[in-house]
Amino acid sequence: MSEDVQQIRYADVLARLQTEIAAATPTTTVDGQILDGLAPLRSRSSADFTLALADAWAVLAEILGFHSARHHEEACLGLASELRSLIELSRLVGYRPDPGVAASASLAFTIDDAGSAPVVTIPVGTAVTSVPNPGEQSVTFETVQAISARPTFNQLLPKRSRPQTFTTPPKSVLLAGTATNVAVGDGMLVPIGSSGHAFGIATAVTVRPDDTPVAGIPARRGWTRVELKMLPDETPSAHPVPVGLNLWPSPLPRGPLLSALSPQGATIMDTEALRAAAVNGGFDTADVFAALRASQALPQSVLVFRAQAGILGGSTPIKQTPPAPTTGAVKAVLSPSALEKAVARAGAETVVAKVAPPHAAAEKVVPSAALQKAAMAKAAVPPAIRANLPALDAIWTGASLNDFLTVVVPKPSSTDVYVYCDTVVRAAKPGPIVLRDGGVWRLIEAVGVDTRSAAVFTVAGKSTVLRVTDDDLTKFTIAGTSVYLAGELLPLAGEPNTIDLPAGATNIGLDDWVDGLAADRLVAITGMSATHPGLAVAHVSALKAVRHELSPTGQTAIDLLDPLPDALSRESVRINANVAPATHGQSRSEVLGSGQGQDQLPVFTLSAGPLTYISDASGSTPALTVYVNGVRRDRVAALLDPGERGYTVSQDDKQITTIQFGSPLPTGVINVRADYRIGLGAGAAVRARQLSMLASRPPGVRAVINPLPARGGADPETVDEASRNAPVSVRALGRAVSLVDYADFARAFPGIAKASARFVGVGAARGVQVTVIGPRGTEITTDSGVYTGLVAALAAGSDELIAVRVLPAQRVPIRVGADLRIDPDRITADVVAAARRAVVAALSFGVRDLGQPVWSSEIVDVLQSVPGVIAADVTALCRLVDGKPEYGKIYRSYLRPDPPAGSTSTAAVLLTLDVTSLTLKVVTP
Template sequence: MSADPECACFGGAPASPDPQPGLTRIPWRLATHGTFNGAMLDQLHKAPALARLTTRDPSDPAIALLDGWAVTLDILAFYNERIGNEGFLRPATERRSVLELARLIGYSPAPGVSASTFLAVNCDTIPGSPEQVTLPAGAGVMSVPGPGEKPQIFETDAEIVARPAWQDLHAQSVHYVAPAAGDTRLMLYPPTQLKTGDMVLVVGGERIADAQSPRWQARRVAGVEDIPADPIDQVPPRSEVLLESALGAAATIPLQSPRVYAMRQRTNIFGHNAPAWESLPIVLRVGEFLPIAVAAQTVPALQALEASKQSSNAIVSFAPGGPSGAMSEMAAGGGTASLGYGGILDDITNIMEFDATRKLAPGIYAGRRTSWADAPFPAGRDYIDLDQVYDRFVAGSWIVLRAGTTMQAYQVTEATEISVSDFGMSAKVTRLKLRGPSLSSFSPRSTSVHGVSELIPWGMTPITTPVAGREVTLSKPVEGLAAGQRVALTGSEAASGNAAARILTIEQVSTVPAGGDAAQLAPPATMTTRLRFTSDIAPGLAPRSVRINANVVSASHGETREDAIGNGNAAIAFQTVPLPSKPLTWVSSSNPPGRATTLRVRIGASWWNEVHSFVGAGPRDRVFTTRTADDGTVTVQFGDGVTGARLPSGKGNIMARYRTGTGLAGMLKAGQLSQPLQRPAGFAGVVNPLPTGGAEDPESLDAARANAPVTVRAMERIVSLADVADYARAFAGIGKADAALVRDGTWRSIVLTIADTGGGMPAAGDTLFDNLEESIAAVRSGGDYAGQRHGLPITLAGYRARGFALRSELILASDAVAATVLAAARAALLQAFGFAARQFAQPASLAEASAVLHGVGGVRAARFTRFHRLDQPAGVAPVLPSAMAGRLGNGWQGAELLTLDPDQLVLTQVQ
C-alpha cells in the first residue's frame, strides 16, 4: 500500500450492485475488505481535521483502525449478500429459506408418495378348495429383496373376492379355419378313423336348402396325420387329412355352416354285376317275334324303319316324345343291329310282345327304364337300388355317387327294403330315395356308392395372428366377469419374444361362438367368453403365451401402524406431538396435489381431520396440521381453542393410525412382491405382474425450488395449453410433462405426454395415470367432464422411449490417465443425454455431443464413428430427430424421449 496521501489508487467508494434476472447467485455484496479499506483511506486527505494525518503506513494505529473497520464491513457485506440471496427462491441455499419462501405462496415441499402396483391373487385349485377367497383391505405382502435392498411391505388398497375360476385363463390359441378354394388339407378332430381311399364330403346349409346348389365338395383321402394334444397350451388333438386333389372353385365351396362327413360304406347299385348283353341267350335278349308285315300305323308309337333295316335282326330305339317301344326281329341266318332314330338313342321302355291273340302287349321287360345295366338312369328317376340290404343307410344321411371322374352328392330322404328282379337276377335290396340333381349321369354298372355318412367335427388350427387390439377371446367360457374389473394379462411379445405384462380394465363381457372367425364350424352350442378392454393390448402378444388372471387388486407401499402417540393437555395451546415412526406414507390420489395422507388421528372416540392450516378454523373445529422435519419426522399440531379446538386432557388419548414407508425404496421389479403376510383358507399366493411405479422421494431442496413456482402457475385450474403441462408437472409422482395441440384433419386434441419420477411410462390402468386423468377431468368440469364441452379433449399418453447409439474415438492429452478420462467422458455423455436432462421431442445433435466431450478435461479431439437412432441404419447423422405427440390410427400417441443407450455407448482412445 502506498504511503502517499495524494495517491488515488484505492478505487473510490464501493459500487451499488445491479443484479440481473435468472441468476443462480445474486452479486449483492457491496464491497470486499480491500474496497472498503481503500475507500476510507481515499477520504482521509479530504477531511480538514485529518489534513495532518499524512501517513498511510498499515502499522500506524489510525490506519490499522481503518483496516479493522474494513474487516468488519467485509464480514457484514458477506452476510448481507447471503441473507439477500436467501430471500429469493432460486439462489437460496438453506432448506429453511426455501421452505419459508414456498410457504408464502401456500406451498409445502412434497413429502413424497409411495409406490403403487397391482397384485394378481392365486387360489388353490385342488379338489375341496373354497370356490372363493376373500382378502381384506390392508392385507400385507412383503417383497423378496435384491442385493443391497431391504424388504418392503405393500398393502392392498381394497378388499378382493378371488375365485379359482378366474385365474390362469388362456386366450383362444386355436381356431377353426373354414375350407377355401384350392385347399389340399382338411383339419379334423380325431379320431377320424379315415384311411387312404376313403371319401369325405363337405356340405353346408346351401345344399340343404337347395338340392341343386353347387356348393359342396367330395374328395378322396390321400393320407392322414394325427397331431397329439398340447395340454400346456390347451391345444386339442387334431388330424390333418390330405386330399387327393384340391378343393374346387370358390363358387363351389360351402359357406353356411359347412360340415364334413366321412363316408363309412362303399357299395354298388343293383345290376352292377349283371352279365353283358351280348353274352345273354337270345331268348333273354328278345321277346316274341314281331312280323315284318305289321305296319307302322298299327302301333301308335312305332315308327317306320328304312326298308334296308327291316330285313335285319334289330333292336329298335325311339327318340323322346312319347312312350317308346322296342322290338326285335330275327331274319334267318342274320345278326342284330342297333337302330337309331335321328341318331338319338333313348331308354328302351314299354317293351312290347304279341299276346295269345297276336296283338301287341307289354312283355317280360315292361316297365324297364333302361335297356340294360350299362344304360344311364332316366332323368326323372329319384331312387337307386343297392346291391343288397344295408341297415346303416338311413334317412337324413348323405351319399356320394361316383362314376369315373363324375361325382354327385345326394341326401337320403327314405331307405326301404324291397325285392327286385331285373337283369336276369332277383334279390332283396335297400332302396334309397334321394334328394338332389338328376341321376342321368350314372348307370348301375359304372356307379359306386359312398354312404353311411358320419359327421366328423372340424379340428382346430393354432392361431398365429398376435393378440392385439382391445379384444381377447378366451379358450373357455368364464362366468362372473364384469365391466370395470381389472385383469392381469401376461405373455410374450410376438415380434421379439420378450416377456410382457399389462393391467387392463374390462369394458364389456360377451358370450360368442367358439372357433374364432370360422365359428360356424364349431359344434352347436359351443360358446366361449370374449373380453373387450378399455385400452389396447400393445404390442401384440403370441396367442399361445397369453395368460389372464382376473383376481387383481391394487396395492401401495407402506405398513399400517396404530400407536398411542401422546397425552392430551388442555392447558397447552397449539400442542404438538411427533409420530413415533417414519417416514409417513402418502399415497397417490386424484386430488390436485396428487397425493393423500394415510394419517388418521383419533382423540378418544372421535376422529379429527387434517387441514392445510388453521386459517378459518373455529374454536370447536376438531382439526390438526402436520409438519415434516428434515429427517422425515412428522409432527402433529392441534389448535389453541380459538383457531382450532384444543386437545382434551387425558393419558394416552391421542391415537394415530397411519402407514410407514414411502419413496423410491418401494420401486420394485415385477415378481418381487410374492410373500403374503396373511394366508386365508384357499389362498395360494400373490405376485405383482408389473414393476411398481409412481413413487417419489420427499422433495429435495432443488426440486422444491423448481416446483414451487409451478403450483402458482397452475393454481389448480386448467385454462391455457401451458396450464395442462403445469398442472401435470405439479401432480405427485409425475417427473416430466408436456402438452401439445395435435391436429389431424378435422380431429384436434391436446395430447399430454407424461413420465413418472423414476423414468417410467405410465399407461392407462396404472394408479398414477388414472388418478391424473381423473383429476384433470374434475378440474376442467367440476367433476362432470364431457369431451369438448369445456374445451378441446385432453388425451393422456405415456412417452415413447427411444434410444440412440454413440461411438467415438478420442485423442487424449499426453499427460491424461486414459481410464479416468474415458470414464469421465462416458459419465458426462450419459448425464447430458440421460432421462433427467432431456425433454420430450428434443432432438440430439452431433455438435452437442462433441461439446460435451470437449468439456471433459484431458480430451483434445473426438472423431465420431456412429451417431444414429437405434431404429435407423447405423451411421453418423448430424441431428437425430425426436417425434412430437401425434395421431396413431384411431387414437393418439405421446411424444418421444430420445436418450443415449448405455449399452450402445463406446469410447476408445486413439493416438
C-alpha cells in the same frame, strides 16, 4: 454458495487493512483525538502485533460474511440450498414440497377352483411381498381396492374356434377328439350348406393330442384332421338324404327363461341391463347362461363309413359262349356290364335266357332302336320299363360283339332291390350306404341287412345282402363298384380361429359366456407377441363395457378402456379378471399418545417412516387415518379456524412425520391412535412377476403375481426440484389457463419430473396436449396412479371446454462421437475421462428438456471447456432406433426432437445420450 450473493474474502479484507494502515497520517483523528502516526510502520510480518490483529479481523470478517450470505440465500426461495429452508419458505406461498409417492402395481390373483365358495372377496390391505434378487431388499405392496374374485376369472380365453361349415366340398375336415379311428381309404359323407352333402375318400389322417393340462389353464381338446379326395356329384338334388340321417343338428328349443328374457330371439345386452332384467324377472344371471349353454345345438357331423366291400361276382370273368337261340319271353334287355347283373329284384325269377351276338368272326351287327322296340313289344314289356326306353336303347346300341344279354323277369309286386356284397360285413347295419364306381357315387338307404348264401355266375358263398329302395343303378358296374357301409356319425371340431388380436384392439370376444364381469373391472391380458417372436406381452386395462350375446351361438365380449399395445397370438392369450390395484407401503397401527385438555395445539409424531403417499387428483394423499377416542378425525390443509377439529400432516427434511391438531383434544389415556402405511419412492419399482409372496392369504386365494412392473414411484422432491416448482402455486394459482400454466401444473404434480404443453387438434376441437415423464426418465403409463391423478387434476383445474390430452413422453437415445486433441503436458487418460463425464452430464436426463434439440456446436463447447482439451471435432451425432443410426446416417449437425421413424405418437420427445455408444478418440497433430 450462489454467485448472485457478494461474498467477503479473507485476502481482500487483509489487503485492504494493510493498505489503510500504511496510508494513515498523524493528522488522523478519531472522535476529535489525534492519533499517533502509523506511517513509520514498515513491517509486513504477521508476528507484528498490529498486523496479527488485522489478520484476525480479516478472518472474522470472512466468517461473518459467509454466514450473512448464507442467511441471505436461505431467506430467498430461489437461492435456498437447504431443504428445511425450502420447506418453510414454500409454506409461505402455499406450496408443499412433494414428499414422494408410492409406486403402484396391478396384482392378478389366482383363486382355488377346488374351494366351495364361487366368489372370494379380496379385502383392502391384502399384502404381497416381492421376491428380491441378490443385492435387493423386499418391498411390500397392499391392495387399495376390494374385489370379488371367482375361480372362473382365473383364465378367460378369447374366442379360439368357430363352427366348421362348408359351402363347397372341402379338401380336409377337423373331427373332434383323437379316438376317431378314421383310416386312409375310409369313405366320408360331408354336409354342404344347409341340406347338401358331398362324398370323399380319406387320403391322410393327422391327430393332434389334447393339450397338457396346466394349473389354472383349461386344456384344449385334441382333434383329428382328415385330408379328403372329394368325388364329383353330378346331380346331388336327385339323391335325397335318407330318412334318419341328420348331419345338420338343429338348435334345441329355447326354454321359458330365454323366451321371457328376449322374446325376439338373439339379442345383445350389457351386464347392467342383464342384471336389471334378472331382478325384474326374479332369476339370477347365472341361470341365463346355463340356459344358453343348454340350448346350444350340437356341432355338425360327418358320416364315416367304417366298412367297404365289393360286389359279389365282380372279380369273375364272364364266360364267352357261341350264339344260341333265345328261349322264353323277353321282359327286359340289360347290358351285362351294368350293375343289374348283381342286383336281383325281390322275388325275381332266374335268368330265362342269355343271348349272345353273332360270333366275333361274323359280320358285325349293330341293333337299332327300332329292333329293340319291336322285341319289347313282342315280349309285352310293362309300361314302367317302356318309360325307360332311352336308357335301355343306349345300352343296347353300345353293346359290343362280346357282350351278353341277360334276360330277367321282374315281379311287379315289389320295388325292393338287393345288393350282394362280396364278403360278410359284420358291422353292417340298416342306414345310409354309398355306392361308388370310379368317380360316380350314389347315397342310398339300406332298409334291411342280412347274411345269406348266394351264387352269381361262377361265384358262390356267404354274402351280406343289403336291401335298398333305389332301383336307378344303371351307372354302376359289377367289377368297378364298391359299397361303403357301417356308417358312424362323428362330430366336427370347431375350426381354429388363428387370427391374431391386432395392436390397438379394444374388443375381445371370449370363448364362453362369463357371469360377473362388469365395466370398470381390471383385467390382465398376457400372451406372446405376433409381431416380435419370443416376446411376452402383458397388458392391464379397465373394462369399458361388457356385452353378452344371448343366442345359442353367442358369447361374452369385453371392451377395453386401454387398447392392446401389441398384436398378440390368439392361441397364447390368457385373460385374468381377478385383478386388484395395489400400492407400495406396509400397514402399521400405533398409539400416538394421550390427549391433554390444556394443550391448545397438540402435536404428535409417527414412530416409523417414511409415510406412504398415494397419487390422486390433489397430487398425493397420505395413507394415514387418525382416531381420537375411537372417532376418526379429518385431515385439513390448514389450521385457520381456532376450533378446528382436524389435523395437518407435515414432514421435515429427515422424513419425520408430524401430526398437529387445531384444537385441544379430550383428556384421556392413550386415546390418540393412528393407522398408516410406510414406504414410498422409486426404489419400489419391482419387475414384472416379482410380487408373488402373499404375506396375508385370504381364504380361497391360491397365488398372486404382478403381470407388469410397478410404476409411478417417486422419491421426495430434491432441493433443485422444490426450488423450481415452488413458484408454480403463485403463478398458476391452482388452475391452468395458458400453455405455460399447463406445463407448470403438470411439472409440479407429484411423480412428474418434466412436462411440456402445446396446442393441438383433439378430435374436431382445439385442445391442449400435455407430455410428461417421470423421475429418472421413467415412463408414466396410462394405467399408473400418477397418470390418472394428473388427468383428474388437470380436468378440475382447467377450462372444461378445452380438451386436454396427457401423453407419456418418447425417449430417443442419441449417439455421440468426437476426436480430441489433448495437451501433451497432461495425462491423456485423465483428460479423456473428464471429457466423458462432461458430455454425459451435459446430455443427461436431469439437464435436458422435452422438445430440446441437440447441436454439434454445444458438444464441441462442452468438450473444449474440459481442462487439457486443445481441440474437439464431433464425428458422430445421430439418433438411434433399435440401436442403429436413424436413416443410416451417423452424423448430423443438428438433431431435431421429432418422433422416431414409424411412431404414430404425437408426444414430445426427450433426446438423451446413450452412454454405451459414446466414443472419444484421441488424435495427434
